Amino acid sequence: MLVPLIKLFFSVLVVALAVWWWAGLTEAALAALLVVLVCAVGVIWKTYRIERWLSESDLHTPLPWKGVWSEIAHRIQRLLRQRENQVTAAEQRLQYFLQAIQASPNGVTLLDAQGRIEWCNATASSHLGLDVSRDLKQHIVHLVRDPVFSKYFAVDQHDSEVVIDGRASSLVKTPKLSVQLHAYGEGQQLLLTRDITSVTLADAMRRDFVANVSHEIRTPLTVLSGFVETLQSIPLEADEQQRYLHLMAVQADRMQSLVADLLTLSQLEGSLPPGLYEKVNLPDLMGRVATDAAALSSVLSDQEGDERVPVHELIFEPVPHWSLLGVRSELLSAISNLVSNAVRYTPAGGQIRVAWSRTADGAIFSVSDTGLGIAPEHLPRLSERFYRVDRSRSRETGGTGLGLAIAKHVVQRHGGELRIQSQVGKGSTFMLVLPAGRIEPLSD
Numbered sequence: 272m273l274v275p276l277i278k279l280f281f282s283v284l285v286v287a288l289a290v291w292w293w294a295g296l297t298e299a300a301l302a303a304l305l306v307v308l309v310c311a312v313g314v315i316w317k318t319y320r321i322e323r324w325l326s327e328s329d330l331h332t333p334l335p336w337k338g339v340w341s342e343i344a345h346r347i348q349r350l351l352r353q354r355e356n357q358v359t360a361a362e363q364r365l366q367y368f369l370q371a372i373q374a375s376p377n378g379v380t381l382l383d384a385q386g387r388i389e390w391c392n393a394t395a396s397s398h399l400g401l402d403v404s405r406d407l408k409q410h411i412v413h414l415v416r417d418p419v420f421s422k423y424f425a426v427d428q429h430d431s432e433v434v435i436d437g438r439a440s441s442l443v444k445t446p447k448l449s450v451q452l453h454a455y456g457e458g459q460q461l462l463l464t465r466d467i468t469s470v471t472l473a474d475a476m477r478r479d480f481v482a483n484v485s486h487e488i489r490t491p492l493t494v495l496s497g498f499v500e501t502l503q504s505i506p507l508e509a510d511e512q513q514r515y516l517h518l519m520a521v522q523a524d525r526m527q528s529l530v531a532d533l534l535t536l537s538q539l540e541g542s543l544p545p546g547l548y549e550k551v552n553l554p555d556l557m558g559r560v561a562t563d564a565a566a567l568s569s570v571l572s573d574q575e576g577d578e579r580v581p582v583h584e585l586i587f588e589p590v591p592h593w594s595l596l597g598v599r600s601e602l603l604s605a606i607s608n609l610v611s612n613a614v615r616y617t618p619a620g621g622q623i624r625v626a627w628s629r630t631a632d633g634a635i636f637s638v639s640d641t642g643l644g645i646a647p648e649h650l651p652r653l654s655e656r657f658y659r660v661d662r663s664r665s666r667e668t669g670g671t672g673l674g675l676a677i678a679k680h681v682v683q684r685h686g687g688e689l690r691i692q693s694q695v696g697k698g699s700t701f702m703l704v705l706p707a708g709r710i711e712p713l714s715d
Contacts, residue, residue: 384458400438
């Protein structure tokens with residue numbers, strides 16, 4: 272602006288001096304005033320054009336004038352572009368922030384000072400059953416109708432979290448949510464939700480596991496302590512002492528089996544999946560399984576006499592000439608558990624058939640029996656630790672309740688799966704399905 276003013280000053284001075292030289296002082300003053308008025312009109316006109324240009328929606332159009340006014344307009348355009356770039360960058364950061372919140376596994380809901388919903392991510396919508404377009408500006412307590420949450424929301428301090436039921440996707444499973452409020456801004460609140468269903472289930476499984484282990488160990492310990500007390504307080508004949516000692520040994524073996532199975536499960540869960548470098552001779556493995564099954568069947572059939580005659584019809588189909596790629600001890604444990612379970616739970620005179628077969632996807636080891644069968648509602652839970660269809664009958668057979676859990680872990684570690692088929696009154700079939708990559712011809 273300084274250059275135009277200097278130019279205006281010199282223009283007025285030159286005109287005034289020229290008129291004063293030719294016409295006199297009064298005429299020079301009038302001429303100077305006229306020049307100032309003309310310049311003022313020009314300035315007003317250009318200011319009007321600048322004002323009109325600033326009022327337009329698009330300030331990026333080419334400028335129709337030059338000089339200082341063009342410089343003013345260019346500077347305005349430059350400041351405008353800088354402001355637009357700042358706004359664009361801020362919007363981009365906001366979008367990145369919202370995308371990050373949307374991708375969060377935790378639910379995020381923004382509430383105003385009155386507790387009305389301003390925004391929520393998809394996870395919060397799923398957790399609480401909210402509709403983003405419909406429920407905006409609705410009070411959160413009116414939508415999350417849980418007495419625990421209502422009481423929690425009403426208090427002033429929210430230092431801890433509370434657990435409420437989430438929006439159930441089915442009638443069978445109700446998710447558990449951890450909910451906590453955090454104050455921010457000018458009275459606004461941030462509602463965070465976290466799905467803790469798996470944590471709750473794991474905690475329940477841990478409690479059940481401890482309770483089941485305690486229960487399984489308590490029974491033989493009670494028997495042992497009773498026999499010990501009897502031997503200490505009552506004089507017994509030699510044959511009676513031997514009978515009591517035999518029963519005590521049975522209970523001790525039962526506890527040892529339980530501890531061994533627990534250690535096996537712990538090792539399976541804490542170790543790396545088996546590789547393909549160890550080759551297990553399948554015929555030798557099945558020979559060991561057949562010997563153990565025959566011994567177990569004979570023990571169950573005649574516990575008093577010296578002669579042990581199996582009461583089950585054990586049928587072992589011809590074993591394929593294969594090598595299994597995996598851990599021998601684990602595979603032996605899984606296969607033996609299925610066969611021993613069939614022996615334990617099949618009544619005397621029943622038939623047990625053990626076979627290997629090849630499919631397009633791999634190999635199947637199956638154990639079929641003619642036992643009592645299992646009701647459909649029990650099948651999904653059979654491989655759970657300590658799950659028993661009939662606890663009284665399980666006590667009689669002497670099982671630990673961990674055999675199927677071990678078999679399931681072993682076959683899953685080897686890339687396969689455990690399948691169970693059963694029908695009440697017609698028996699059951701338990702199968703270990705191994706992938707084709709775990710089978711190869713037995714080398715001579």
